[in-house]
Amino acid sequence: MAAAVLSTGACRGFRKAISDFCTYLDSAEPRAAEASLAAGEPDLHHAVTEWIRLLPTGYQTGSPSPAWLASRLRQLIARRIAHPDRSVAGHLHGWVKGALGVSKGQCVEVDEFSRADKKQIIQAAWAARRATEERIKKGWALAAVGSDPRVDGWAEPANLLWALAHGVWTCEDIAERLPPPAQWSAPLRELLPPGTLPQHTVNCLLRHLVGMLYPHNLDLHSYRILLMAATGRTSEEVVALHEDDIEYGPRSVLIDFTKQRARTTRRSAYSTPAQKEDRVLHPSNPRLDVAEVTRSLLTLARPLAERSATLPVPLFLRAAVSHHTMTVQSFRGTGSGLRLTDWLNIHNVRIDGPADIRRLRKSGKVEKALTFKGRISDIADDHTEETFRRSYAHGTTLRVIAGQVITTAQQHWLSKALTGPVVLDQEQSLHDPDAEAALGLSAQDIEQLRAGELDMGVSSCRDPFTSPFGRPGQMCPVAPTRCLECRNAFILPSNLPQLLLFAAHLEQLRHRLAPRHFHALWGQSQANLTEVLGLRTDAEISRARQRIADEGLTLQLPISSQVELDV
Template sequence: MPPSLRELAPAGTRPVAAKAAVVRGLVRQLFLHNSDLQAYRILLMAATGRAPEEVAALTEHDIEFGSSSVTIDFRKGRARARMRQAFSTPGPESPSLLHPARPRLDAGEICRRLLELNRPLAERFGISPVPLFLRAAMFWPQVTPARLDRTSTFAGWLRERGLSVDGQPDIRRLRKSSKVEKAIAFKGRASDIADDHSVQTFHRHYAHGTTLKVIAGSVITAAQTRWLDKAVAGPVVLGEEAEQSLGQPGSAAALGLSEEAVEQLRTGQLDMGVSSCRDPFASPYGRAGQLCPVAPTRCLECRNAFVLPSNLPQLLLFADHLERLQLRLSPQLFHALWGQSRVNVTETIKARTDAEIAQARRQIAEGKAALALPLSAHVEFDA
């Protein structure tokens, strides 16, 4: 060999093996090899969330490129199953960004690169359709096409690059990572997470560890959010000064009301019994456009309610009604049905002065104030 070529051989190579080492290096420059295919398999698994054998078996006939998406046919030999899955992609005409605004793996771009790199080798040896994972194997002095070598493991690929992972280095753990991402995205709904196999398989192989923590955390968060919304999204309580300032400029916008609604609020046109209502036809307890079906029994738990000083006599009567209900119902049932209403009405009454409460009691005694409750409010029993 000429000295210029011998210099290309790896250091320490024996002279008799230098020619084969140089040719093998040149072949690796022209075509993909095991190390390259291992890296592309990792990228495609991370981009699609599919199993290693599903990704490695793909050919150009399994891939259909669209203007903004790519559809891939995956085959799972063990389950004898075939599934089509679409992934968004910017398309070949879009500029390729080396540094995108946010990290993402483009399954379509990965497939395009693999087909582009493997097509010359496949055409040279008449292989059709072009496999995505094709390499040039060197059997001196012959170069032959081959698939990804099973002896080239994920653990070996990590060692070559000086990388380490916690636990056993198994490429199938990438699949489990994608399942965790699905568990987070779908809030733990097993029917959505197990979209490429059975729910039983998901429970047996994936529904533990991080996935269970995500499901449990989602359930706890949903419960906490529900009760926090009930506790926080209650009525707006206005004092004397606040009621007098309703007519001032900017008050309507601060309360999220229109000028017309403020006028109706001040004149009592929106009075629902124990409070006034922002919009009786937009109740969170009924359909849109339907007159609130639960007023006035649930007004003290409603975000649409505005409690004015003039509502104090009705609030006192409603508090008395809840006291009577508490005697008829079990503590557990009363707390579940009326606990939040009682807390809200008690705190609203506490905000009034003793003189205001005494004046309201006199109005009730003189028959100037009454509380109109539906019949169902008087026939509630402990089941």
Template sequence: MTGQTADGRQQSPSLDPSDFACAHLAGELADEWVEKAASATLSATAAALYRQAITLFCQHVDAHVPHAVKASLGEPEPDLAHALTDWTRLLPAAYGAGSRVPAALAGKLRILITRRAEHPDRPVAASLRRWASGHAGLRGGQTQELDEFTRADKKELVKAAWSDHLAITARIRRGWKLAATGKDPAKNGWDRLANLLWAIANDAWTCEEIAEHLPGWHEMPPPLREVIPPGTLPQFGKRMVLRHLVRQLFPHNLDLHSYRILLMAATGRSSEEVSALTEDDIEFGPRSVVIDFTKGRAHTHTRQAFSTSVEQTGGLLHPRRPKLDTAALTQALLELATPLARRARIEPVPLFLRAAVNPYTLRIRRFSGDTVASQFSDWLEFHGVSVEGPVDIRRLRKSGKVEKALAFRGRVSDIADDHSQQTFRGHYAHGTTLRVIAGNVIATAQRRWLDNALNGPVVLSEEAEQSLAEPGAADALGLSQEEIDQLRDGQLDMGVSSCKDPFDSPFGRTGQLCPVAPTRCLECRNAFVLPSNLPQLLLFADHLDALQLRLSPRVFHALWGQSRININESIKARTDAEITTARRQIAEDGLSLQLPLAAHVEFES
């Protein structure tokens, strides 16, 4: 069985049933595994996961099931359903908390048994059929979500990647130019770099053949010895020379990290979507490029266009800032990958293709972010870039999603255009930047509402009311002279208070007559409580006292707590003589609380 790794290599994982006491059971599961792989395109990782599930379960059967040699999916004895349940129960103990692997292993084994049960000529015990049709009994696990890169870290990543792109372009351009000046080393010498580059560029000699003709460590001339890194052991001298030669003509794995960073930053796409691109996924236009992105995990295909500048280079070899031009980046990758693809006869040309020497053989493979000594962390160390938090390329994708969220002002339907809204909320909305922004928005909205609605009224005594006519009083209170005249004449009297502008209520839209007067006047910054409002204030206070007896404390505090506090403070500002006079006025004139009909309905409910 053959599976494909992330860098395009073919692997053939195998399993020998004779390694287990339950060889017959292992053979049955292995047969389903092989047929499953033949009927579907399995990655090397998926194929290995199936093999791991079979191996672990068969080891469990050997250790815990009596008469394991007789175990079979088609026989009721020994009871494999019980063995499966017990194995599933013990799986999480072998992995870290929140690991997704136990559920994945149990799921793979369930797929194989279900597949066998669906075959008409392959018997499966009834207990196993019931197990396969039930719940797995394991949760999928939960991992700690990664936070996005800070803006400063992302800026440094892109800056270093852009500088590396310029260096790579210059290096390979020099290498091909030097190779053009070389000749066949068999006739013109194996000690000249130009001749060796000519041999590799024209595929005239293999790297193994070149290694056989290279001078030994002690006979190696200075031009060749200079390209060997300091500290290299003599037995690795030829390999280092070959590695240097190949890197003068083709990109290596560490180089492609820079292009992955730039293309992810330019497109906002994930590492998986970017590194899987081929020439068939790209369509160049006069001022744009259209790219078909494929996300294998989500089984989605998205077509997206990116505009480009008319003059991509602008005549500058070293522009001041990185130019995240998607068309220019994809074109540069195609130019780097095409010679390798032709040499390896790979069609269509993958954008992320690299060459390596291992140990003396030139190997052409797809980019892999997990290659030993050539991971993202190695790229950061090589370029002297440090970032806060985990070193994970997925954080760059999340940085792009945060920027998109800010650009679209939080409209999830627009932000989640390349996946589901549920995925955005589960994997991206938790980011620090979005949490801080959301917190600031909420705090600002609350502060504005509190400032507008809960600052309460301005309470004026008789002396303060008389001083309204004095110069400067209007500016001190934020009123115009016309508003002061209207206040003193009672034209703005709302009952429990006077209002400087009933059409600018914090509880309604500007231009709309206040919808909550006078029940919320004691919570409004527009209210001015004059001495003439004291009788209505007292009546309103009595009404709230009665209402407090009819509502639960929690409900009363939520609805009328702030009004109760403000009205009590307004009454305390009056003298005992003023309160007594107001009470007498209420009794003698038969005054009642002036509330609209809707307020009475609310109070009675």
């Protein structure tokens, strides 16, 4: 582990793989005591593959743990094989190079907090933080007026706090010298929570006394929530901070965040709002000020760091009392009575979904995605883009937004498809007094349509210089091939011969092009053309075909449209 520079968590993972395999070997192999990688008997290759085959039975379906443990054991065996002075017998050489033998599984990703849930969590954390600091402030003030309990008595809370604060007496000393509970003073008895069992009286008292001077594990949940919400960083990065990672400036703070899993350290700067001193001490509303929260944490952690001789001072230090003994420990987010679930229950916070701190990080990622309008390079500024796609992009909020974007795009193209050319059954319709209002044309436009001045080939055009396929003021660059898809087009009965010639042209293209390519280029035109021709009678179509034959009419298309490349 030291040679590979692996973290403590990785070390525990390798140790668990070894322990689980050896436990299996003890139960499955009669000569387990003789087992060795260097010996051919008993056959460890069979034992390893059988252990891996049975690994998934001990975990939920789809769990990544079996593959994770199997890969750790394979890494250890591969490392031994690579050592020049250590032999490995059997077929394990080939197994190391081959397939692992168990699927990787899939982690169940959690969803982000809703905005309402996140808001109430942050508000509860803010209130809990203020209550913690007020409690500890009062505890140190009470300890300041106390004295040595040997002189002024062991039944006064101020004296006991004085002894703990100055390190004169330990919790064990106080437990030995406390008078019987029946002789306790009223202030001392009031420190016990209601319903305390007699056998737990002394330990509960010591926990309360220590809690009046130092933060306990549940107190630190509030600070973790506030720092994660303010910085957008993971729980792992926030909890690992110590004083050397923080550099305060006059209007900002620089913090070095270390992510052990990725073995990376990133520096981030956070501005500090200019506030009056009284507003800093008594703000009216929660303010996610990174500098203020970290200063408060250092103030709480420094006495504990001095007691335990810990340098540099970690931000997340706590005091714990067990069996009349006080210890200084790091923050823990798991364990009975220590989880985020316990903190939420204590503060009467009800949320939808699991109480998983990772959801707070994902909420920050969603907000960043909205701020940067989906630019992954900006959103994934503290990890890889692949990590964002795999772990954060699946959130409900982003999926809803993505669905709205897709729906908007579909609606845009659907409206373009539905807003096609205007078909006039009779050219005499242009003489109608209401034609100008109904068709949105001016008298000059109508006159030009009647005179054929706006004829673009297969149809006439409302205004060739306002084409949706070109720039404003530019002559339409796609006429007449895209006229049947254009909202500016007016199809008159006189256009019927050219429409029939265009239909024959599309039929030739349909046979020459791949179906997908034809549909992408000409599908909408063919659909609109079929609809237009369906409005004409058989007699009208027959007369148009006769006119084509008699006058030798041909379809006038640009040279560029005579060649289709399937690219």
